[in-house]
Amino acid sequence: MAKFTFNLPDIGEGIAEAEIVAWHVRVGDMVEEDQQIADMMTDKATVEMESPVAGKVLEIAGEVGDTIPIGSMLVTIEIEGAIPDDVAEDNAKAAEPEAAPAPKDDEVEERIEVENPDANDADDAHEADPEPAPNQPVEKSAPKTEAKVLASPAVRKRAQDLGIDLAQVKPAEDGRVRHGDLDQFLSYNAGGGYRPAGGQRQDEQVRVIGMRRRIAESMAASKRAIPHFTYVDEIDVTRLEELRADLNATRGAKPKLTMLPLLITAICKTLPDFPMINARYDDEAGIVTRSGGVHLGMATQTDAGLMVPVIRNAESRNVWQLASEIVRLAEAARSGKASSQELSGSTLTLTSLGPMGGIASTPVINRPEVAIIAPNKVVERPVFRDGKVAAAKLMNLSISCDHRVVDGWDAASYVQAIKRLLETPALLFVD
The missing domain is CATH 2.40.50.100 (RNA polymerase II/Efflux pump adaptor protein, barrel-sandwich hybrid domain)
Incomplete structure (x- = not known):
């Protein structure tokens, strides 16, 4: 032995x-x-x-x-x-570190040293966490079910040990319950114990681990270290929605367009005039790195929590390529198949709640970036045009910025530049 x-x-x-x-x-x-x-x-x-x-x-x-x-x-x-x-x-x-990849020639970045008056207050993402409350005891029995569930013997044994009824577990793919599905079930059910349907729901203590803990640490660090400010403006997207409908009606084999690819195009076309927006701030070194490429993070809700897959060089893609990449990255994130490279390196983040977007939002910056953009839902309201009342489709656009790097005037001017493109959508396709 x-x-x-x-x-x-x-x-x-x-x-x-x-x-x-x-x-x-x-x-x-x-x-x-x-x-x-x-x-x-x-x-x-x-x-x-x-x-x-x-x-x-x-x-x-x-x-x-x-x-x-x-x-x-x-x-x-x-x-x-x-x-x-x-x-x-x-x-x-196995423990030998890999060499860091060399920067690509087409990703020229500008580095700017910045005086950092609050360097001593910069957050350390690895501060000691308070000891979490222990999980509640796991009951070792679960009701029997007549439903046939596909699972390996190892998964069945683990579910039995944890007191989980496999019929209550929703598999992520192909109908077969795997270990990852059990983990997901445990994250939403304290201790993994089975709770009979219709029974009184008891207090539960859930240890904050994995993705949930990463999100909590990241958001807390961002709010502690970054002085946020948010600017919101209203955009008339009536003509943009008409153009989108026309493009979808004649798209052929191209992917269907949502609002996001058109918005991303406007974001990318206006960024060269506002390089301070597309940047990352190393507050310990006091250096702002202005990115030559737009590596756009797409905040994506998954069963495990919020993930941010990245569209690399979004400025070099047309609206249909952007539409395809949005779908691909969202599916990869939700299925847990997104690679670490696809989940890192963003220089600016876009977050959208789609139809639930509300009338305004104050998104939290994805540190160490310095800005995050949030479109809100499109609503139809009456407006005055040439002294007459007309129906218009309106959308509020929010941007949160790091006030150490981005001034209010810059943020407002940038949103105004996006607004001009979206309200005259033909300009989106003019070089």
């Missing part, structure tokens, strides 16, 4: 640590080679960790919600015979 310590490998992007968001094994369990043992999260990307060897689990690194450094012990496994040389070599190399 030999003991094999499986170290947490470098998951990518030179990260220093990762959070345990799910365990699929316990101490004493027998595992097979390539069996999923844990889910680790870093920078909004979840990675499934698989055992490189078969054997008995002797030790695990911590509990769900704990953060462990790259290169440290994840699990210790007792195996029969000696540790294979290739496994030992890979495990030793």
Whole structure:
């Protein structure tokens, strides 16, 4: 017998640590080679960790919600015979950081040193968190169901141990319940215990872990460190909506256009005159990096929480290409298949609630960016035109900015420039 310590490998992007968001094994369990043992999260990307060897689990690194450094012990496994040389070599190399990718030639950025009067107040995203309340005890029994549920034996055993009725779990894809579906169910049901339908709902304590904790930390850091201000203006999108309807009616095989691709086109066409908007602020170094390309973050609601996939070089895409990329990235984020590269590197973020957009919003900046744009819902209201009352489709557009980098005049002027394009939509297609 030999003991094999499986170290947490470098998951990518030179990260220093990762959070345990799910365990699929316990101490004493027998595992097979390539069996999923844990889910680790870093920078909004979840990675499934698989055992490189078969054997008995002797030790695990911590509990769900704990953060462990790259290169440290994840699990210790007792195996029969000696540790294979290739496994030992890979495990030793796993903690070596990857070299940072070189910047692309077409992504020229301007760096501006900025006096930082509140550098001492800059938030540290890794401040010690207060100890979360423990989960409530898990009941080990669940009502039986007659419904046939597709799931592997390992998933069925884990559900039984947790007291989860598989018929109550909604699978993410192809009708088969997987470990990730159980994790999602647990995140919305304290302790994972089954609650009978129609019964009185009890108080519940839910540990804030994984995506929810990342969102909480990011939003708190943004509000603490950034002096926000929000500007809102009303835009008449009557002609824009008419143009959109005409384009959709004659699009052929092209994707259907929503308002967003047209708005993104206007955002990109006006940004060259307002470089302070498309930027990232390193408040510790006191440097603003003005991006040469528009890497637009699209705030996307998923079952796990808010994610921000990124449209790379949005300024180089036409409206139909933007429409396709919006759909692709949203589907990747909601299915959990978005890569870490697709979830990082944004220089400006767009957030939209669609039909629920309300009349105005005050979005929180996606730090370290310096601005975030939020279109609100389109409503039809009477307006005066040439002394007569006419029906118009109106939309409020909100922008929140970092007042350390962006002045109010700049934000208002930028929205006015977007407004001119959207109210004269033919200009969107003029170079």
